[in-house]
Amino acid sequence: xxxxxxxxxxxxxxxxxxxxxxxxxxxxxxxxxxxxxxxxxxxxxxxxxxxxxxxxxxxxxxxxxxxxxxxxxxxxxxxxxxxxxxxxxxxxxxxxxxxxxxxxxxxxxxxxxxxxxxxxxxxxxxxxxxxxxxxxxxxxxxxxxxxxxxxxxxxxxxxxxxxxxxxxxxxxxxxxxxxxxxxxxxxxxxxxxxxxxxxxxxxxxxxxxxxxxxxxxxxxxxxxxxxxxxxxxxxxxxxxxxxxxxxxxxxxxxxxxxxxxxxxxxxxxxxxxxxxxxxxxxxxxxxxxxxxxxxxxx
Amino acid sequence: xxxxxxxxxxxxxxxxxxxxxxxxxxxxxxxxxxxxxxxxxxxxxxxxxxxxxxxxxxxxxxxxxxxxxxxxxxxxxxxxxxxxxxxxxxxxxxxxxxxxxxxxxxxxxxxxxxxxxxxxxxxxxxxxxxxxxxxxxxxxxxxxxxxxxxxxxxxxxxxxxxxxxxxxxxxxxxxxxxxxxxxxxxxxxxxxxxxxxxxxxxxxxxxxxxxxxxxxxxxxxxxxxxxxxxxxxxxxxxxxxxxxxxxxxxxxxxxxxxxxxxxxxxxxxxxxxxxxxxxxxxxxxxx
Numbered sequence: 001x002x003x004x005x006x007x008x009x010x011x012x013x014x015x016x017x018x019x020x021x022x023x024x025x026x027x028x029x030x031x032x033x034x035x036x037x038x039x040x041x042x043x044x045x046x047x048x049x050x051x052x053x054x055x056x057x058x059x060x061x062x063x064x065x066x067x068x069x070x071x072x073x074x075x076x077x078x079x080x081x082x083x084x085x086x087x088x089x090x091x092x093x094x095x096x097x098x099x100x101x102x103x104x105x106x107x108x109x110x111x112x113x114x115x116x117x118x119x120x121x122x123x124x125x126x127x128x129x130x131x132x133x134x135x136x137x138x139x140x141x142x143x144x145x146x147x148x149x150x151x152x153x154x155x156x157x158x159x160x161x162x163x164x165x166x167x168x169x170x171x172x173x174x175x176x177x178x179x180x181x182x183x184x185x186x187x188x189x190x191x192x193x194x195x196x197x198x199x200x201x202x203x204x205x206x207x208x209x210x211x212x213x214x215x216x217x218x219x220x221x222x223x224x225x226x227x228x229x230x231x232x233x234x235x236x237x238x239x240x241x242x243x244x245x246x247x248x249x250x251x252x253x254x255x256x257x258x259x260x261x262x263x264x265x266x267x268x269x270x271x272x273x274x275x276x277x278x279x280x281x282x283x284x285x286x287x288x289x290x291x292x293x294x295x296x297x298x
Numbered sequence: 299x300x301x302x303x304x305x306x307x308x309x310x311x312x313x314x315x316x317x318x319x320x321x322x323x324x325x326x327x328x329x330x331x332x333x334x335x336x337x338x339x340x341x342x343x344x345x346x347x348x349x350x351x352x353x354x355x356x357x358x359x360x361x362x363x364x365x366x367x368x369x370x371x372x373x374x375x376x377x378x379x380x381x382x383x384x385x386x387x388x389x390x391x392x393x394x395x396x397x398x399x400x401x402x403x404x405x406x407x408x409x410x411x412x413x414x415x416x417x418x419x420x421x422x423x424x425x426x427x428x429x430x431x432x433x434x435x436x437x438x439x440x441x442x443x444x445x446x447x448x449x450x451x452x453x454x455x456x457x458x459x460x461x462x463x464x465x466x467x468x469x470x471x472x473x474x475x476x477x478x479x480x481x482x483x484x485x486x487x488x489x490x491x492x493x494x495x496x497x498x499x500x501x502x503x504x505x506x507x508x509x510x511x512x513x514x515x516x517x518x519x520x521x522x523x524x525x526x527x528x529x530x531x532x533x534x535x536x537x538x539x540x541x542x543x544x545x546x547x548x549x550x551x552x553x554x555x556x557x558x559x560x561x562x563x564x565x566x567x568x569x570x571x572x573x574x575x576x577x578x579x580x581x582x583x584x585x
Contacts, residue, residue, distance in 0.1 A: 009479045013394070019383050020390025023407040023453065026446050030414065033425035088321035096315055097322070105326055107573055112329045114500070114569050116507030118536045119558050122543045123332060126551075156325055186311035207413070214415025216510040217536075221544060244417045244510075251421070251514050256429065268421040272414060279413040283406055 034272055038265035045259060050266075055227035055241070057250065057260045064267060069230040070144070070240035074219055077148025077236060078155055078212040083205055085152070086159025090204070093160070094167040095189050113157030121221030124150050129222055136237065142224035144240040150222060151212045159208035166200020167193060203282045210278035213244075214271065220245035243267050333566070336558050343556025357520060357546055362557055364521055368437075368532035369506055369564065371525065372516070375441025376448055376505045381498055383445070384452030388494075391453070392460035393482055412450035416510040419447045423515035438528040440516025447511055448501040455497025459490040492579030499572040507565050509536040519545075535561040 041050070045062050052063030089109065093102050128149065129141030136145075170193050178188040194201065224239025227246070247264050254260045351361025395401040423443030433439040463486050471481040487494075509517075518531040519541060525532040539557045542549045 006477075009477055012479050016386045016390045016394065019386035020395060020404060022383060022387055023404055023411055023449065026449070027407045027410050029426065030418070030422045030446075033422050033430070034418070037421075037425050085321055085325045088318050089325045092318045092322035096318060105322065108326050108329055111333075111566070111569060114503050114507070114565055115329075115332070116509070116536050116561060116565060118507070118509045118540050119336070119562060120332075122539055122554065122558050123335070125543055126554075127335075153328065160325075184307055184311045186314045187307065189314075210413050214413070214418070216415065216417040217540060221540070244415055247417050247421065248510055248513055251424070265421055265425070268418045271418050275413045275415060275418075276410055279410045280406065283409050 031272060034265055034269040038262060038267075038269040041259070041262040041266040044262060050263075053229050055246070057254075057263070060259070062259070062263045064243070064263075064270075066227040066229045067241060067243045067246050067267065068270075069235075070223070070227070071213060071242040071244070073144050073230040073235055073240060074147045074151060074223060074242055075209060075212045077144060078151035079205075079209050081149060081152025082155035082159050082208050082212065086156045086204065086208060087163050087201060089156070090160045090163035090167060090201075091189060091194070094164045095185070095193060109157050109160050112153065113161075117154060117215060117217045118221070120150050120153065121218040124218060124222035138237055140224060140239060142222055142239055144223055144230065144236045144238065147219045147223040147240075147242075148236070150218045151215055154215055154218065155208040155212045158211045159204045162204035162207055163197070163201045166197040166204065169200065170196045199285050203285050206278055206282040206285070210275055210282070213278070214275055216244040216248050220248050225249065243271055247271075333562065336555065336562050340555040340557075340559025340562075343552045344559065348553075348556055349560070352522070353520065357542060358548065358550055358553070362535070362538060362553075362560065364524055365533040365535045365538040365557070366560065366564075367524055369535040369561075371437050371532055372441055372444060372512065372534055373502050373506045375437055375528070376444040377498070377502055379442060379445035380448045380452055380501065380505075384449050384498070384501070385456050385494060387449070387453045388456035388460055389482060389487075392457045393478070393486065408450045408453055411446070412454075414447075416447065416508055417513075419443055419511040420513050420515060422446075423511060428515055434529060435514070435516050435518075435531045436529045437516055437525060437532050440512040440532075440534075441528075443511045443515045444505040444508060447508070448505045451501035451504060452497055455500065456490070456494045459493025459497070460486060462493065463489045492575050496572045496576045496579075499568050499575070503565050503568040503572070506568065507536055507561065509534075509540055512537060535564065 041062075050062055050064055052061060053065055054061040054063045055066050089105075093105050093109075097105065124146055125142075129143075129146050131141070132138065132143065132146055133141030174192050174196055175188050178192040179185070183191070219242050223242065223245065225241045225245060226239035227241040228235075228238070230236075230238075230240045247267055250260070251264050254264065348361045349366065350363050352363055354360040391401070391404065395404070420443065423439055427433045427439035427442050428435055431439075433442075467485050467489065468481055471485045472478070476484070512534060516531055516534075517537040518533050521531070521533050535557065539554070539561055542557060543554050
């Protein structure tokens with residue numbers, strides 16, 4: 001009895017340990033398969049042609065610059081919306097709102113995080129893009145701007161929840177100290193609480209932007225999917241095509257193992273590396289801040 | 299002068315508070331409006347035939363049963379893989395792992411898994427499950443892909459609720475002669491269950507609404523019958539909504555809104571259940 005118990009315990013502990021390591025294994029596996037299918041691109045397509053300004057795979061033009069700039073412009077637009085509204089909402093929920101209001105707003109913002117992106121894209125096509133076409137008098141409502149607005153909405157819940165956690169973590173004594181010195185609540189928020197939560201808010205912004213770069217279905221449905229170089233501000237009002245949308249739209253139609261197939265995996269690899277960079281940067285900010293807090297407390 | 303300044307900063311505060319409040323409401327209002335709008339526009343499409351029938355006339359008429367069933371299959375399939383693995387990983391992080399470089403690497407890996415774009419998961423699933431392991435475009439391949447995507451959500455929420463169980467519970471149990479695993483199984487897991495369940499449902503909710511990861515791993519444009527085995531492809535609600543709103547010309551608008559409504563209700567019901575479990579557990583908790 002005693003022996004079988006320890007044996008069972010041993011097996012279970014090992015199983016749990018293996019599961020614990022699984023996250024590392026999966027990240028490695030994902031990277032491995034992206035490289036395996038994506039790296040052949042470098043042998044099949046000249047580097048100069050990859051940096052070309054034309055994406056037209058049917059005639060073997062694989063310039064990924066238009067897709068990069070497309071992703072960039074939509075993401076910047078989304079950031080311009082999600083960052084102020086996200087941080088504003090987080091400040092409201094954490095610092096200003098009465099308790100009952102907080103209990104209503106928090107689940108609502110969480111709800112936005114749970115809305116399927118395809119539903120937002122669907123409403124984007126039927127409601128937002130006709131509105132933008134008429135309101136801004138454009139030839140089409142399927143523009144980078146349309147994508148930015150919806151992506152902003154998708155990034156907001158991430159920004160709100162991370163920023164709110166950061167604001168919550170600021171010790172109450174900081175605020176009380178400021179109030180005791182005669183600062184108004186507003187001055188306290190701006191000069192004490194927000195600066196104290198700076199690193200967490202920065203993480204919130206980075207994770208929100210990371211979320212926006214990777215979003216696929218919504219942008220594919222509402223940005224019009226024209227692979228043109230988007231460098232001017234005016235590009236915001238014309239159709240663009242992002243990296244994610246390109247993969248989603250074209251992967252279904254390519255032959256496995258063809259050059260086009262490899263290039264799409266190559267784009268996936270670029271996306272993977274971008275998100276890896278954003279997330280490692282975001283988490284290192286958190287770790288640094290934690291270390292600083294530990295120093296102060298010790 | 300001093301008096302004026304003092305009054306001024308209270309005016310600044312009032313303006314500041316008003317604008318922040320308006321920003322918060324501007325953020326929340328579209329969410330509520332979206333849900334209500336879809337409920338109103340999609341409501342008239344809902345009928346028994348719509349929910350239990352097959353699509354016909356090039357999907358321009360009939361019901362969406364195969365898409366509903368498909369989403370249920372995919373959600374259950376995702377649960378089969380991601381729930382045990384995710385909870386076990388959370389137990390490891392909360393109960394076993396010391397703060398070593400390896401543990402920190404695991405945490406960074408989890409953060410990264412959470413940030414990888416959904417379409418990249420789709421590529422990975424295509425490369426590993428569909429082609430390399432030769433599962434084909436199937437429920438199995440799509441569920442496995444969705445599982446890995448859901449894993450970070452389940453691990454982090456489960457770990458958080460495990461850590462919330464007071465250390466004293468463990469100490470007492472061990473001092474009464476229970477082994478470590480007995481303590482985890484009968485004390486810690488039991489106490490953390492509502493929190494874990496909430497995380498699991500929220501993770502699965504996200505999987506149920508995803509389209510990009512199943513695009514090339516298991517989603518079918520149209521199937522005349524229900525999938526018969528895990529190796530069959532399947533229709534799914536999110537993909538179906540994408541198809542009928544972008545790929546099918548002259549699609550009746552009513553069916554589009556109806557499909558959006560069913561997907562929304564599916565997802566919101568899961569969200570609601572998670573919220574209820576969480577708030578009930580909070581109310582009952584005595585520590």
